[in-house]
Amino acid sequence: FEIVLQSLPTIKTQAKLREIAPQSEGATRTRRVKLTLIDPPTAFRLGSTITATRVAEVNPTIELPISALLEKDGSEKVWIVDPQSSSVSTREIKVASKNGGSFTVAGGLEAGMRVVTAGVHSLSEGQKVKAPEGGV
Incomplete structure (x- = not known):
């Protein structure tokens, strides 16, 4: 995953998926995920709002x-x-x-x-x- 800090969009890092909730939230039908930040910059603080984008290599078929x-x-x-x-x-x-x-x-x-x-x-x-x- 590519992680971008919403308050400072120029600050980015990578993350690995750690956990996906087994059930979705009732009203929103979303699932909580937990990511592990890889070498996070000091600007990333507990409770920071981020945007996570799944980065996948796509091979032509x-x-x-x-x-x-x-x-x-x-x-x-x-x-x-x-x-x-x-x-x-x-x-x-x-x-x-x-x-x-x-x-x-x-x-x-x-x-x-x-x-x-x-x-x-x-x-x-x-x-x-x-x-x-x-x-x-």
Whole structure:
């Protein structure tokens, strides 16, 4: 968490979450949390009003329809379209999670790659395909 002192917004520090109340307050439906300040400046006094902002690292993800997934020989793959030759090749990937009609890729693909999302079981290596204009 990033902690900012409301009376002096230029004074900041970091904090770790220590405790979350098991039940929310009845009327406000909020929960009390306890944070441990990491190396707090001397301006932070007991009872000071602060603003806490959760800071989280966000990793970009690739989500594809489940119809794009080819599970073969104990591995998970997708068909990639080569933009120069319009031919397809399989690419082994690591699936992070499956959620109903889609899955999230944890590794093996890069943003901008064209992935076949239909008819994946009827393709063969090097086969030429025609993708819709602009992709899907």
